[in-house]
Each structure stands twice: as C-alpha cells, then as structure tokens.
Amino acid sequence: MKIIVINGPNLNMLGKREKSIYGNNTLKDLEDYISNKFKKVNDEIIIEFFQSNHEGCIIDKIHESMDRYDGIVLNPGAFTHYSYAIHDAIKSIDINVVEVHISNIHKREEFRQKSVTASACIGQISGFGFDSYVLGITALINANNAFK
DSSP: OEEEEEOOTTTGGGTTOOOHHHOOOHHHHHHHHHHHHHHHHHHTTTEEEEEOOOHHHHHHHHHHHHTTTEEEEEOOOGGGGGGHHHHHHHTTTSEEEEEEESSSSSSSGGGGEEEEEEEEGEEHHHTTTHHHHHHHHHHHHHHHTTTT
C-alpha cells in the first residue's frame, strides 16, 4: 500500500511557530516519526511526504495522487477553514482521504472549528499531535482492506 501525507501551509514552520500548540518538533521530525512507526509495522506500507504553502500545489498533488497512491492523509492547515477548491479536488479523485490535525481544532478559535474539507474525506482526526497522522494512516489501511 502506498500513501502520501500532504501537509499544507505553515506546517514547514513546526518547531518554530506556536510551540505551546504544536510543540518543538519539526516537519522533518514528524516525517521521521511516521516513517519509523510504519517501518516497524509493515514493510509493504510505503509512505511519501509533500508540503506546500500554496493552495494550487496542494490541489495538483491531490489530482496526481489518484494514479500513484492508495490513499492520502491530508493536513490542509489553514486551508481547512475556507478552501472549497481543496474540497472539490478531494471529491474529484477516487481514493480515500483522511483529514488530520495536530491540535484539536474544535477546542481552538471559532474560525478554526469549521472544516470545509472534512466532508469530502472519509474521516477527520484531530488533537493527538503527531499520532493524528499515525491514526489517519491506520484508518486508510483499514478502509482499503475493508473493500478487498
């Protein structure tokens, strides 16, 4: 199974921005954490990573993913709250997408509590730090195995 983890705007600033919310670990630490978790579990799971601060680049990567990956774990960052274009990109592909967030968006500012992208996904996981990604990948694996 091949999965891509797509991270949106400002996630390249992990370890530098709002440490009280996101902690001290960097995006590279996140990628290493995910890779190490699944290396121990199953060698047949391939995980690749992509990050962009640009909405169009994220949309392009979602479109490209349809023929290259079995699933997407997506942290749209701030695009979560207003990108109908990313919502539509998710709806345009026929692979499963799980939305994830490091923080619990439902306990944050009011504008962060609404996701316009989640309804296009098979589910949303938030509030578990880096483990939100691990849970999201696990959900993709389980969802894909359910249909075999």
